[in-house]
Amino acid sequence: MASISMPESHDWLSESARQRVQRRHAADKRMRLYGLAAIGLAIGLLGVLLVSLILSGYTAFVQTKVPLQVTVSPEQVKPDNLERGNYRKLVRDAFLDLMPVEMSRSEQRDYLSMLSSGAPFLLRDRVLADPSLVGQTVEIMAPLADPMDQFHKGIIPRDVPEEQRRVNDVQIGYYDQLVAEGLVSTPFNWALFFSPDSRFPELAGLAGALVGSFYALLVCFLISFPVGIAAAIYLEEFARKNRWSDLIEVNINNLAAVPSVVFGLLGLAVFLGFFGLPRSAPLVGGMVLSLMTLPTIIIATRAALKAVPPSIREAAFGIGASRHQVVTHHVLPLALPGILTGTIIGLAQALGETAPLLLIGMNAFITSAPGGLTDPATALPTQIFIWADSPERGFVARTSAAILVLIGFLIIMNAIAIFLRQKLERKW
Amino acid sequence: MSEVEPMQVSAGELARAAQNAVQAEAQPTAHARVAARDVNVYYGENHALKHVDIDIYNNEVVSFIGPSGCGKSTFLRCLNRMNDVIEGCRVTGEIMLDNQDIYSRDLDVVQLRARVGMVFQKPNPFPKSIYDNIAYGPRLHGIAAGKSELDDIVEVSLSKAGLWEEVKDRLKEPGTGLSGGQQQRLCIARAIAVNPEVILMDEPCSALDPIATAKIEELIDELRQNFTIVIVTHSMQQAARVSQRTAFFHLGTLVEWGETEQIFTKPRDERTQGYITGRFG
DSSP, rough: TTOOOOOOOTTTTTTHHHHHHHHHHHHHHHHHHHHHHHHHHHHHHHHHHHEEEEHHGGEEEEEEEEEEEEEEOOOTSSSSOGGGGGGHHHHHHHHHHTSSSSOOOOHHHHTTTBBBBBBHHHHHHHHHOGGGTSSSEOOOOOOOOHHHHHHTTTTTSSSSGGGSHHHHHHHHHHHHHHHHHTBBBBBBBBBHHHSOOOSSSOOOOOOHHHHHHHHHHHHHHHHHHHHHHHHIIIIIIOOOOOOOOHHHHHHHHHHHOHHHHHHHHIIIIIIISSSOOOTOHHHHHHHHHHHHHHHHHHHHHHHHHHHHHHHHHHHHTTTTTTTHIIIIIIIIHHHHHHHHHHHHHHHHHHHOOOHHHHHTTTSSSSOOOOTTSSSOOOOOHHHHHHHOOOOOOHHHHHHHHHHHHHHHHHHHHHHHHHHHHHHHHOOO | OOSSOOOOOOOHHHHHHHHHHHHHHHHHTOOEEEEEEEEEEEEEEEEEEEOOOOOEEEEEEEEEESTTSSSSHHHHHHHHHHHGGGGGGGEEEEEETTEEEETSSTSSSHHHHHHEEEEEEEOOOOOOBBBHHHHHHHHHHHHHHHHHHHHHHHHHHHHTTTOHHHHHTTTTGGGGGGGGHHHHHHHHHHHHOOOOSSEEESSSSTTHHHHHHHHHHHHHHHHTTOOEEEOSSOHHHHHHHHSSEEEEETHHHHHHEEEEEHHHSSOOOOOHHHHHHSSOO
């Protein structure tokens, strides 16, 4: 043992020591730079995504329209059969009134195709909502057809050969005249939020998808919130720790990692195939989504329950509270902020989930907002999927706009989660 | 410790212990409120507490002393079956509270914990108002018949815990906003609000400063009039100051128990002697 000895002394000011300090400082600095670079890259990519979405999507938030003075004549629209009135003719006549010039047949066809084919439906809806309009003159803001809309927004360029654009020179002539008279305007496109889907991009909106997503999330919440919390409470507060509880825990964690398309197949086979529930229904969508949200909520709830200090449980037990009183009076209220945060994040994930909804048919073309849980519907992500698949130019901008709406909802939900956590969480 | 101190307990404290002993003897009718016979506790394979026999008498303070890990807290937690909550814990033997076996099937553990209150090492008020902290137990067990009765219980409990004067104007404020010593007295008030027969205290002063400790010790002495108190402590001085009887635990066995004065002056077992003179522990 005598051969081993500590060094006599260490020179903290030697050259090698100084170099070591320098190397350490440099390493610290490098470490920080790597981190900064990673964060910069992440934020940069996010910025690129958002900017490209906004650039391609902002035009969908306004819609090119012309005001039409339509006289709802009782000859075309019979008061006793409002549904079957000839609104098409009324709108055409009103649109032709805007351009009091001689037209050949083909010029007239070109001119009339500048107006959205959906304009008669707008008039019909107005009249159906207020039958007293028959015999009067109403003003409707009629959207222009998609090519004119794109032309007005500058997406279809003017200075290319006629055969390379979907707007011909005759139409441009009429368009310039309409603009000169100050008839063409681009008001905010409320139809994007309040109209259902349509074959015509200038009429298509997200109402059906928003309502469908809302119903699906409602079902998802109603199933996964109580079941998830009950399961987590049982596992955390009541279950004995043994091989079975370990097995359950591993399986729940695995469930959280199962690809969502698998849940969609399960929903297709079980909910639609075996139980015969309706296709494309938000009810089934919500049930499938709740399968995905459940593990998230269970894991978040268990973490929140674990975070409640054991001293609170002991205090309550010590005063003679039973297990369920300890849980309901003390543990659960203290864990609630964490549970709510986890739930909202789980629902936000469910809101963006596409694959399982595709498999149960929530990507159908549906032109009315669902009136109930079993009506066919789309959801936000599947609506994006449908629009992204559509060939019309107008759907390009609308797809980006729909993505922005979806991202907006996700940001709002996450902000609520953060707010709840800040507001309710106790500091120990 | 390099040098063995002859005695860690001062003469004044011994005198106090002697006085306590006189008081203990002055109660010839004292019967064993709690009687433990051959109590064993296992944590899984670990035999944590071995063959403990002890009697705890009415209106007395009994202190459990001993080095860390000796089983004194484990035994304390047997007395209100708090060990039930711990997984893998098994208790054998017999513990009688007023001649009723507390581990028998007929006995409701929740009622037992109301009858045998507990104060913990770290003050653990509920994150609720001071009023609700006290009122929780009475509400739970239906002790108060109405709002005014509940108000009375809160006032009496806080008064008994010596806290009423300090908090009577802020009963709606959270209990967690009080100082450490006040929190611990709040916990004591919470325990006595359900009018228990026995109060168990698990090192109630270990997280407190000396002034707060002195207040709690005074309080324990006063509470003795109405309750039977069992206190686990690491401080032999505290045991000598507050208790009439002392039990010394070592390595999971109850080495000896008796009047506090006797334990500190004429211990029968040399392990006790070794511990109180500071040779180990």
